[in-house]
Amino acid sequence: MRDLCRIPLFVLVTGVLLTSCGRDAQRADLVFINSAEIETPDPAMATDQVSMRISESLFEGLCRNNAEGKAEPAVAERWEISADHKKYTFYLRADAVWSTGEPVTAQDFVFSWERALRPSTASDYAPQLYPLVNAKAYNEGTLKDFSQVGVKALDARTLECVLENPVPYWIDLCAFLTLSPVHRPTVEKYGSSWIKADRLVGNGPYLFERWLIDDHIRLRRSPTYWDRKNVAMETVDVIPITEANTALNYFLTGQADLMMDKGMVPPSLVPKLKEQEYFKTGDFLGTWFIRANTTKAPFTDARVRLAFSYAVDRKRIVEKITQLGERPAYSLTPPGAGQNFQPPPGVTFDPVRARELLAEAGFPGGRGFPRVEYLHLPLPIERNIAVELQAMWREVLGVEVGLEKKEQKVWLATMRELSYDLCRSSWVGDYNDPNTFLEMFTTGNGNNRTGWASAEYDHYVALAAAEGDVAKRQEILQKLERILIAEAAPIFPVYHYVGVQFRRPELGGVQANLIDNHPFRAMYWKKQAGANHSR
Numbered sequence: 004m005r006d007l008c009r010i011p012l013f014v015l016v017t018g019v020l021l022t023s024c025g026r027d028a029q030r031a032d033l034v035f036i037n038s039a040e041i042e043t044p045d046p047a048m049a050t051d052q053v054s055m056r057i058s059e060s061l062f063e064g065l066c067r068n069n070a071e072g073k074a075e076p077a078v079a080e081r082w083e084i085s086a087d088h089k090k091y092t093f094y095l096r097a098d099a100v101w102s103t104g105e106p107v108t109a110q111d112f113v114f115s116w117e118r119a120l121r122p123s124t125a126s127d128y129a130p131q132l133y134p135l136v137n138a139k140a141y142n143e144g145t146l147k148d149f150s151q152v153g154v155k156a157l158d159a160r161t162l163e164c165v166l167e168n169p170v171p172y173w174i175d176l177c178a179f180l181t182l183s184p185v186h187r188p189t190v191e192k193y194g195s196s197w198i199k200a201d202r203l204v205g206n207g208p209y210l211f212e213r214w215l216i217d218d219h220i221r222l223r224r225s226p227t228y229w230d231r232k233n234v235a236m237e238t239v240d241v242i243p244i245t246e247a248n249t250a251l252n253y254f255l256t257g258q259a260d261l262m263m264d265k266g267m268v269p270p271s272l273v274p275k276l277k278e279q280e281y282f283k284t285g286d287f288l289g290t291w292f293i294r295a296n297t298t299k300a301p302f303t304d305a306r307v308r309l310a311f312s313y314a315v316d317r318k319r320i321v322e323k324i325t326q327l328g329e330r331p332a333y334s335l336t337p338p339g340a341g342q343n344f345q346p347p348p349g350v351t352f353d354p355v356r357a358r359e360l361l362a363e364a365g366f367p368g369g370r371g372f373p374r375v376e377y378l379h380l381p382l383p384i385e386r387n388i389a390v391e392l393q394a395m396w397r398e399v400l401g402v403e404v405g406l407e408k409k410e411q412k413v414w415l416a417t418m419r420e421l422s423y424d425l426c427r428s429s430w431v432g433d434y435n436d437p438n439t440f441l442e443m444f445t446t447g448n449g450n451n452r453t454g455w456a457s458a459e460y461d462h463y464v465a466l467a468a469a470e471g472d473v474a475k476r477q478e479i480l481q482k483l484e485r486i487l488i489a490e491a492a493p494i495f496p497v498y499h500y501v502g503v504q505f506r507r508p509e510l511g512g513v514q515a516n517l518i519d520n521h522p523f524r525a526m527y528w529k530k531q532a533g534a535n536h537s538r
Contacts, residue, residue, distance in 0.1 A: 050128060128450070209523065312357075374403055
């Protein structure tokens with residue numbers, strides 16, 4: 004048994020009741036702290052990282068991401084690519100089955116992709132399927148016949164995908180959660196309640212044993228999973244804890260083994276945490292930014308949005324508050340993404356320009372500016388950033404911004420409904436290409452959540468998708484960054500993330516990677532490596 008009590012308890016926050024360090028018979032093999040309760044385990048509907056962690060344990064697509072964050076064969080054991088790189092033929096493995104024992108078929112993928120693209124489903128991630136011929140038209144409702152979309156079951160174990168253009172990251176997309184299959188009989192029998200733990204049928208490495216809302220989720224290794232011999236953890240408990248100090252105490256007292264959300268780092272403890280063996284950081288494709296509701300005055304005016312962006316001192320935030328080595332962000336896409344993409348210069352801290360723009364918009368010195376609210380999450384680091392932003396906007400622009408905090412589920416709903424003024428946001432790349440950042444701000448995209456629409460921007464996104472020349476594509480992507488950040492400014496990038504992990508030194512299968520993806524199925528206790536795990 005691991006001696007968890009030897010972890011140095013350099014801090015124990017008062018006011019938090021903790022149980023003993025000992026493990027009882029009910030303790031799972033791995034206890035993971037999620038920073039919030041999940042919204043849904045439905046692959047077509049999950050949009051936040053805390054939900055996706057659970058869903059990707061229950062469902063698996065043609066490909067999957069390994070511990071290094073790279074796509075590898077999963078339900079598809081192999082595939083063939085046509086000479087023009089527009090047709091992919093996937094061959095499904097014979098031992099890929101649902102938790103009921105039924106085989107996973109090519110028809111399951113056709114049904115599930117149609118469901119994700121169906122307008123009535125309202126999947127925010129439906130655009131992940133847009134590389135398929137006619138997928139966008141079907142999702143937008145201008146095409147009614149799904150048989151004209153570029154996916155077809157040639158037989159039970161052969162799936163054909165036809166793309167509009169060559170897409171260098173199509174295999175990475177096939178490892179993304181939204182493209183996972185769902186069990187059609189269960190979905191059709193139970194409707195919206197098919198996701199309940201006692202009903203859900205999956206094909207992933209784990210079964211959904213129980214879901215006690217605001218308490219914990221218990222995952223159990225699936226006996227029908229095709230690669231079950233390489234899944235070391237028999238049970239995984241996922242505990243939602245939104246308060247950083249409480250989460251840290253759970254970890255330090257041995258009640259949890261792993262937590263990875265950036266907001267779980269108490270800002271005051273960063274210097275001490277950096278000295279600890281169990282605290283790890285690493286670069287990945289993630290950006291923290293602010294959304295502006297462009298449908299609501301005064302943020303209907305791009306000059307106002309740009310004024311607020313120019314008033315943000317990014318360097319001050321990363322040096323004074325986050326302190327983990329984050330880079331100030333002057334672009335949405337992190338530099339070096341994809342084929343070494345280098346974004347153009349964006350909006351920097353420029354108080355003079357900020358005041359000029361606000362005056363041009365009719366609010367010289369902030370006079371006459373209406374009171375607006377900034378929405379953030381109830382985490383210490385988010386609160387500290389909010390207070391700092393509030394001070395910057397007051398000092399530079401002479402405007403007063405109120406602060407409002409909401410739990411993650413409500414925060415997500417508020418963004419979707421466009422019932423905010425300014426809102427903290429973040430994005431982690433779904434695959435290693437600038438497109439995963441830039442495409443979401445196209446008109447009507449479910450992940451846009453700013454109300455901003457630009458025919459010019461949409462045009463350049465389409466051009467980038469069709470451009471095969473790397474240098475020319477880079478120029479188009481740079482144009483998109485300029486429109487998004489320096490011209491229209493529906494968002495204000497603030498910093499590029501570093502990944503954070505609190506993990507037991509003896510926990511293997513967890514390492515920093517560019518997409519910050521860490522599947523439970525890859526994790527193991529190192530002393531078990533010689534026994535039942537080959538990693």
